Amino acid sequence: MKLFSATTQSxxxxxxxxxDKQKAISQxxxxxxxxxxxxxxxxxESYFKKSVADIQANVTSDKHMSFKPTSATGTSAAPYNSSDFxxxxxxxxxxxxxxxxxxxxxxxxYNSLIQQLNHKYSMITTVVKGAK
Incomplete structure (x- = not known):
């Protein structure tokens, strides 16, 4: 059993x-x-492809479409020169x-992601401590 879902990884x-975006802007x-x-x-997009690459879909019928995300190989998360302006x-x-x-x-x-992560951890804490 996994303690953290794929949502936490995303x-x-x-x-x-x-x-990384903060570092690039600061530079x-x-x-x-x-x-x-x-x-x-x-x-x-490079971060999105890396996070989607680990998603696995369960196919329970022959009528279901297989789920194969695009490969994240060759994508780079490094900053790039945005323009020649x-x-x-x-x-x-x-x-x-x-x-x-x-x-x-x-x-x-960033703040919205932190709020979502805090909510996930709050739910885990509630389960461990028990609802009151």
Whole structure:
């Protein structure tokens, strides 16, 4: 019997994505004045493919369709250069306003994942301690 469901693993993958996204945004903001620095970003799709790769579906009838998620091999979760736009005269490709908006969006995403994870752990705690 598994103590933690696949939902917990998906939440963990989402938190890993959010942490890497935070690092990329922080690097972009820190290098806003660095000549020829190109803004970095992290793709959500690579984290999603990695979390879906472990899902197994039970087929109980020949009429059921098999569930085979796309393979996560070859996907990279590393930050990549998001664009070749140059926003400053020194060749820098960081738009501070965009980075700050991405930072706020990522913070909201992170907080929602934490709330979901806390709810899951609260349910486990209630089961272990017993409802009162």
């Amino acid at each position: 939440l963990e993958a989402g938190l890993n994505y959010s942490a 972009n903001i820190a290098n806003v004045d660095t000549p020829n620095y190109k803004a970095k970003d992290v793709k959500f 140059i926003y400053h005269h020194n060749g820098n490709g960081v738009d501070v306003d965009k980075e700050m908006a991405d930072l706020a969006t990522n913070q909201i995403y």
